[in-house]
Amino acid sequence: MKKIFLTLLLMLVVVATACKPKDHHALPDVSEEFVAPEVADVVLYQVNPRVFAPSNSLHAVMERLDSIQDLGVNMIWIMPIYPIGQEKSKNSPYSVRDYKAIAPEYGTVDDLRMLVESCHERGIGVILDWVANHTAWDNAWVKEHPDWYTHDADGNIIYPPGTDWTDVADLNYDNKDMRAAMIDAMCYWVDSVGVDGFRCDVADQVPSDFWMACIKKLRANAKPRRLIMLAEGSNPENFTAGFDLNYAWEFMGAIAEVMKGDANVGKLVEVDKNEYKDLEQERGKYKLRFTTNHDESAKATPVKLYGGAKASMAAFVATTMLHGGMLVYGSQEVGYPEPINFFKYVPVNWDANPGMRDEYKKLIAIYNEHPSLRSSGKVLPYDDEHNSVLCVERVLNNDNVLVMVNVRDGVRTMDVPPMWNGKMVTNLLTGVQIPLGKTITLQPYQYLLLLNR
Numbered sequence: 001m002k003k004i005f006l007t008l009l010l011m012l013v014v015v016a017t018a019c020k021p022k023d024h025h026a027l028p029d030v031s032e033e034f035v036a037p038e039v040a041d042v043v044l045y046q047v048n049p050r051v052f053a054p055s056n057s058l059h060a061v062m063e064r065l066d067s068i069q070d071l072g073v074n075m076i077w078i079m080p081i082y083p084i085g086q087e088k089s090k091n092s093p094y095s096v097r098d099y100k101a102i103a104p105e106y107g108t109v110d111d112l113r114m115l116v117e118s119c120h121e122r123g124i125g126v127i128l129d130w131v132a133n134h135t136a137w138d139n140a141w142v143k144e145h146p147d148w149y150t151h152d153a154d155g156n157i158i159y160p161p162g163t164d165w166t167d168v169a170d171l172n173y174d175n176k177d178m179r180a181a182m183i184d185a186m187c188y189w190v191d192s193v194g195v196d197g198f199r200c201d202v203a204d205q206v207p208s209d210f211w212m213a214c215i216k217k218l219r220a221n222a223k224p225r226r227l228i229m230l231a232e233g234s235n236p237e238n239f240t241a242g243f244d245l246n247y248a249w250e251f252m253g254a255i256a257e258v259m260k261g262d263a264n265v266g267k268l269v270e271v272d273k274n275e276y277k278d279l280e281q282e283r284g285k286y287k288l289r290f291t292t293n294h295d296e297s298a299k300a301t302p303v304k305l306y307g308g309a310k311a312s313m314a315a316f317v318a319t320t321m322l323h324g325g326m327l328v329y330g331s332q333e334v335g336y337p338e339p340i341n342f343f344k345y346v347p348v349n350w351d352a353n354p355g356m357r358d359e360y361k362k363l364i365a366i367y368n369e370h371p372s373l374r375s376s377g378k379v380l381p382y383d384d385e386h387n388s389v390l391c392v393e394r395v396l397n398n399d400n401v402l403v404m405v406n407v408r409d410g411v412r413t414m415d416v417p418p419m420w421n422g423k424m425v426t427n428l429l430t431g432v433q434i435p436l437g438k439t440i441t442l443q444p445y446q447y448l449l450l451l452n453r
Contacts, residue, residue: 034120036196036226037074039244039284040375043364044230045073046329048294049081049106050093054345058107062115064350065122071333071357072364075125075228077199079294079342081106085136090167091343093129094201095136099185113193125196127228128189132182133205134160134168141181142169148178160205173207183214190222200243203231208241215242230288236278239285248275248287248325255291258407259306259315264387265407272323272379286375289319290327297340302332307409309335313359314445318390318405321449324375326367333360366428366449372396373403373449382417389414389442401428402450406442413441425450 037043045068053060058081068076080093083103089095102109116126135141141148142157149157150170160170171178189195203211211231219227219242231238231246238246254271257263279285291312292302299305302312312335320326331340335353340346367373372394380393389412390405402420406412416436423436428449442448 034123034125034194034196034225036125036228039228039286040324041368041371042075042228042245042326043073043368044288044327045071045076046293046327047076047078048330048340048342049079050342050345051331051340051348055105056107056111057105058102058111058115062111062118065115065118065124067350068330069122069124071328071361072368073328074123074368075127075196076119077127077230078129080129080131080201081112082131085138085167087137088167089136092167093342094131095134095167096131097136097139099135099182100188109193116194120194125228127197127199127230128195129201130186130198131201132171132210133202134165134170136167137169139169141178145175145178145181148172148175148181173210179210179213182210183217186214186218187221190218190227196226197228197230199230199232201232203238203243203246204233204235208235208237211238211241211243239279244284245286245288245325248289250275251287251289251319252291252296255315255319256305258318259311261408265384265390266387268318268322268390269381269392276323287323287325288327289323289325290329291315291319292329292332293327294329294340294342297329297331297336298342299339301336301339303335303337308445309353309356310445311409313356313363314405314407314447316360317363317403317447317449318407320363320367321373321394321403321405322390322392323379324367324373324377326364328360328364333357362429370394370399370401370428370451372399372401384412384414386412386414388412391417393417393419398453400452402448402452404440404442404450405447406445409444411441411443413439416440420450420452423452425452 047061049057049061080096081102082099083097083101084091084093085095085097102112119126148171150172152158157169159166159168173179215229229243231243233246234249251271254267258265258267275287303309306312306315331348334350335356336348371377377394377396382391384391388408390407392403394401394403416438420436421438424433425436426433428451
């Protein structure tokens, strides 16, 4: 009986101390007071440290925080800043050598703490990129715990099947000890730095039951703080596992097709319905919409992908105002023209194209001011007989906005929706009141956000 009692007592101690800080500084008070935004209201800004500076990039990001805040975002996602594997290396930040450290290229853990605190002081949450599917070949786990990895028939550790990611070793989620170590590493950053959640890389390749246990423990440990969990995936199981958001990959493909003229504008409404059909019973779960991210901009940045600066802005409005879920990849707001290889430092001129940056700022301000435009607003689409103008009414309580986007490089005229015909509305882009007739004409790639009160 005494042995049983001691065993039970030990188990209780292990559970009670799981995810508690170990040998690190206490969180600053501001991190404890900060509350991340509601999921439906998140305006996410992706930080690729390698476009901010070739070294000490966390300091460089901190120096630009006022500018990032001025854009109107309320949360940033920082791409992986952990030490990068040297064995079989491609210099990818997604090849993690140590889950509980920061690469000298970026700075120190204290630098990250200061960055998080500075963000919280500005009302901005911070989520870290997390790579749970694989590690670098020279991660200590490979030698210390080879059973934590997937092996081939000859007993060799392999890289992730079905990929060309030869610089990383595939983790074995049948191993419970590895799962516990992964959760412990994630808890470290919540506890020691005060981050507000994670963007989880290739989440669909990691078992849902792991994510469920992981997210449950993270949230229990973080209370009363809110954690935002984003899955880089499109599996509906992401949401049952506890994620708040996952990727709108299908919509990203659709907007690219529509802007190139390979599909009609009706496809956007169709894809939106399809992406949200599995979420009807999942309150508080949303899709993250984007016109680019680090993967897409590595191939072509928005101004090239969508056919110019004006077209890229039309694509952004159609993507984010149709059903909310807004992501801005740091560099798109200044119209960076060339592909950005995130495996190396790429300098971005943050003073380029101030007019485009002002337009992003204006659009984000409207998005923040009008809850109907965000993820929880109703979507009421209207048909355009020419299939070239996206027209949707967004409604939430007394907030009622008509979104119109000409996705073509030509003048288009369409019928005004019957309920809006004859209304005096406010053009939210100009602040001017205008009367609506039976038809409305839009210039090439023009968009309108019209408020009816």
